[in-house]
Amino acid sequence: MPDHISEQVLLRLPVKSILRFRSVCKSWCAMIAEPRFVSLQLQMSKSRGLSMLILPLQNMNLHERMQRIRFIGYPGYGNVARLVHERVCSSGFALWTHPLQCDGLVVAAARLSSEIFVCNPATKEFVELPAGTPDVWDNFQKVGFGVDPSTGEHKVVRCFMRHYYSNEDFTSYSCGCEVFTLGSRAWRPALDPPYVIVDMMPLSIPGAIYWSAGSPPATPRMLRFDLQDEEFTNFPPPPCMDLEDHYSYLTELGGKLCYCHSPGDTVQLWVADDGATKAAPWSQLCTIKLLRPCREIIPFAAYEGGIFLYVNFSVICRYDTGRQVLEPVVNMHRDMDYFLSEDKLYPFGLGASNWIHFVVQYSESMVTIGN
């Protein structure tokens, strides 16, 4: 069979089959190792439609450690989810903050220490990054993750506080930033951010990471970190951004920046284009009416006329933008069937109160982490 036809066939296989078929013959093995193949596979995987990854996190004391991390694949409909990868570690994993996903790689940062891991669940590659600069601000780690389109390099970006004095107007501080390029060996310092980075999860879009910044009661700021130049520039914040509201989220939605603001029984989604130069780049996309007030609502995917959100770390919902209604897709605690091993159904959802579930949009890839 001509090579270009074999390539087309291989590109349509799950990553697990592709890795197995490296042993068919030398020419297949060489083809699969090509960076060209890896990037075509990623494109193909992204074009295949919606797919999600659920990462359950045990609800435990902040200083306890989890024995295992599970990466569970969910197609976005129905109530069946299957284990993609499970990582067991005898020394355990510190509780992490919201995981970040880019090109099939998942990054999770510990809340209180400087531990960060990167995993490609499809290839099972797992790397713990070396410790970064200590953050004297004993708070959530402030970590972003994205790809520099000019080189294809994936970068973990971390902001931290070198020192600060809590005087009234919070003017005496030193805030730093460092970058870890996947495949390299160490963190590199980047230029300091011009404002204090807030622990609101940053959003990542190809080429840039957006952070909320500033310290209340000062005016909220937004900073764009360019993944190629590794520099911060100001970006107008959404008009309703409130740094003290811990139930607001920044996410990427359908290639745009999205700010999700939940004032109570509604959710407002504001969107802007990456790198927009207008003075007021934000526009309100929609206001979603909730059946009952809930605070933790995180939009994470836009697909075929629907916006997918997850609520209270337990229910995946879909907002139909045409009909303007919010409908539950599945309750991850109560209704999901988790296949965690071979062909056994695992009553994972039964321990509901012990778990919270993070959800990220996910396309499986063969992108390597390196190191």
Place this chain on the structure above:
Amino acid sequence: MAAATDDAGDSNEMIRVVSSDGEHFEMPEAAANLSLVLRHMIEDDCADAAGIPLAVVAAKPLAKIVDYCTKHAAKSSGLTIEEAEELKRFDAEFIEVDTDMLYDLLVAADFMGVEGLSKLAVQRTADLIKGKTPEQNRETFGIVNDFTPEEEEEICKENEWAFQITKPPSRLC
């Protein structure tokens, strides 16, 4: 002169093609146009009564390809939802063939530049082989294992888990 203008824009004209083993087939010009190779031949005025020779496509796959193109050309633009569904069903039945025929279609559709059929055959092939072992794959495609046993073992070791093939689980009660 009137005949000449008719000729140029007449999509009802039948195009003849000849397989590598000498069999003749006919299809409407619109169907032949779905093949890049045939379209270029038609544009270059190479389609004559003797038929366009396809030196590497045998009669059996060519008959299927003529079928495919004729069906798809008849329903090319402005499909209703029902028609699109019907075409999907046609494709699904069309590609239910044995591996020899599938292989012939893969190569022939690629050679003739029939994009839709190429995609269909490639996807069907991927669906067929994704749960197979490397050895079963070699058999299906007549690929020779050119690794030494040591090399093969090494590659297998790198991703040992990928060799545990599990059937998709069925729901247990």
